[in-house]
Amino acid sequence: MNRNDELFERAQISIPGGVNSPVRAFRSVGGSPRFMNRAQGPYMWDVTGKRYADYILSWGPMILGHGNPEVLRAVHEAVDAGLTFGTATELEIQIAEEIRRLVPSIESVRLVSSGTEAGMSAIRLACGYTGRNKIIKFEGCYHGHSDRLLVKAGSGMLTFGHPSSAGVPAGITNDTIVLEYNNPAQLEETFKELGDQIAGVIVEAVGGNMNMVKGTPEFIHAIRDLCTKYGAVMIVDEVMTGFRVALGGAQSVYGVTPDLTMLGKVVGGGMPVSAFGGRREIMNQIAPLGPVYQAGTLSGNPVAVTAGLKTLQLIQEPGFYDRITATSKRLTEGLTKAAADNGIPFTADYCGGMFGIYFLPEVPHRFADVMKSDDKLFGRWFHQMLDAGCYFAPSVFEAGFVSIVHTDEVIDQTIAAARDAFASLRA
Numbered sequence: 214m215n216r217n218d219e220l221f222e223r224a225q226i227s228i229p230g231g232v233n234s235p236v237r238a239f240r241s242v243g244g245s246p247r248f249m250n251r252a253q254g255p256y257m258w259d260v261t262g263k264r265y266a267d268y269i270l271s272w273g274p275m276i277l278g279h280g281n282p283e284v285l286r287a288v289h290e291a292v293d294a295g296l297t298f299g300t301a302t303e304l305e306i307q308i309a310e311e312i313r314r315l316v317p318s319i320e321s322v323r324l325v326s327s328g329t330e331a332g333m334s335a336i337r338l339a340c341g342y343t344g345r346n347k348i349i350k351f352e353g354c355y356h357g358h359s360d361r362l363l364v365k366a367g368s369g370m371l372t373f374g375h376p377s378s379a380g381v382p383a384g385i386t387n388d389t390i391v392l393e394y395n396n397p398a399q400l401e402e403t404f405k406e407l408g409d410q411i412a413g414v415i416v417e418a419v420g421g422n423m424n425m426v427k428g429t430p431e432f433i434h435a436i437r438d439l440c441t442k443y444g445a446v447m448i449v450d451e452v453m454t455g456f457r458v459a460l461g462g463a464q465s466v467y468g469v470t471p472d473l474t475m476l477g478k479v480v481g482g483g484m485p486v487s488a489f490g491g492r493r494e495i496m497n498q499i500a501p502l503g504p505v506y507q508a509g510t511l512s513g514n515p516v517a518v519t520a521g522l523k524t525l526q527l528i529q530e531p532g533f534y535d536r537i538t539a540t541s542k543r544l545t546e547g548l549t550k551a552a553a554d555n556g557i558p559f560t561a562d563y564c565g566g567m568f569g570i571y572f573l574p575e576v577p578h579r580f581a582d583v584m585k586s587d588d589k590l591f592g593r594w595f596h597q598m599l600d601a602g603c604y605f606a607p608s609v610f611e612a613g614f615v616s617i618v619h620t621d622e623v624i625d626q627t628i629a630a631a632r633d634a635f636a637s638l639r640a
C-alpha cells in the first residue's frame with residue numbers, strides 16, 4: 214500500500230470522507246486523493262516524493278505559481294509583525310485601493326475570508342438595499358455554500374450528484390429562483406413576471422463550476438439591462454475569474470459594469486482573503502454605516518492581506534495576461550490535437566489563465582451540454598495523467614488553471630503525456 218493510500222485510510226477515521234472540502238476527494242474518478250506536502254513553481258510533490266505539474270493551483274489562487282519568492286518574503290515579514298490584530302490596518306486600505314484601481318466598478322470594498330462569505334454577504338446586501346427578497350441564480354453556477362445559494366449549484370455538488378443540499382430548509386430557498394445559464398429570453402420572462410420582487414441576479418460571467426462555460430455577451434448584457442430596468446442589483450461572482458481571466462476580471466472582458474462584485478482566490482494570493490464591493494451607494498448600507506449586518510474576526514487579516522497585495526502587484530507586470538493566455542492556448546490546442554489524432558471526442562476552451570477540457574464532441578454552452586460529458590472516459594484519462602505526473606481536477610465539472618510559471622516546456626510535457634493517455638483510451 215502506498216503512503217497516499219495509508220494516509221487516506223487514516224484520514225477517513227478522523228475527517229468525513231478524509232478531506233476538508235469535497236472536491237478534493239477522488240470519489241467520481243476513484244482511488245485515493247494525493248496528499249501533498251510541498252509545492253514550488255508549477256509543481257507539487259506528494260508524500261511519496263512524486264512530482265505533479267499542477268493544473269488546479271489550489272483551485273485558482275496560485276496564478277504566480279507556488280512559492281513566489283517576493284510573496285513569501287512579504288508574508289514572512291508580515292508574520293514577524295503579528296499574526297492578527299483585530300483592528301484596522303493600513304494594509305487593508307492599500308489592498309482596497311489596489312482593488313478599486315484594477316476593478317473600477319468597485320468604489321468601496323469589504324474584505325472577508327472566503328468566497329462563500331462574499332456571496333452570502335452580497336446577497337444579503339442586495340436584499341437590504343432593495344427591500345426585496347427574491348434572487349436569481351443560474352443552474353450550474355456555484356457561489357459558495359451559504360444556504361440561499363445552495364440550489365442547483367455546480368462544483369462538488371454536481372460531482373457528487375447532489376446539486377441542492379440536504380439541511381437547507383425550503384423556506385430559505387423559496388426566494389431563490391434558478392434559471393438556465395445563457396438563456397436571456399427566460400431571464401426576461403422572469404423579470405416581466407416578478408421584476409418588482411427581485412433583489413438581485415448573481416452570475417459567474419465565465420462559469421467555472423460546471424467545467425468552464427463562457428457566458429455569451431448577449432446573456433451577460435441582458436442581465437445588466439434587466440437589472441437596471443427593474444431596479445435589481447447585478448452581482449458578478451468573480452471569485453474564480455477575478456484577476457484570472459484578465460487584470461480587470463470577466464467584467465472587463467465583457468465590458469459590463471456590475472453593481473456588486475465578489476472576489477476571492479487570486480485576491481488572497483493563496484491565503485484566506487475574499488471580498489465584495491461595488492457601488493458606494495449600495496456598500497454604504499453595510500454596518501457600521503447602514504442596517505445590513507456583516508462582520509468577521511479575521512476579516513482583513515494582515516498576513517493574508519500581505520499575500521494578496523503582493524500578488525496583485527506582481528500580476529500587473531506588462532504582458533502578464535498575454536503570456537498566461539498564450540499558455541492556456543498552447544495547452545488546450547495541444548490537448549485537442551492529441552485527442553483528435555487518437556479519435557477521442559474531446560474539445561477544450563480557455564479564457565486568460567483559466568481553461569476547460571471536455572470529453573464532449575463540442576464546446577458546451579449550457580449546463581445541459583456539460584451533463585453529457587463522458588465521465589468514464591475522463592476518469593481513465595485522469596488516472597493516466599496522474600500516473601504521468603500531471604494533476605488535473607478530479608471531475609468533469611471543474612475548470613483548470615495555469616500559472617505564469619507554467620513554461621512551454623511544462624505544457625509540452627503535459628501534452629506529450631496526454632497524447633499517450635488518449636492513445637491508451639483508444640486501445
Ligand code: PLP
Binds near residue numbers: 326327355422453
Ligand atoms: N464563487 C465561485 C465562482 C467559486 O468558484 C467559489 C469556490 O470555488 C466560491 C464562490 C466559494 O469560494 P470559497 O470556496 O472561498 O468559499
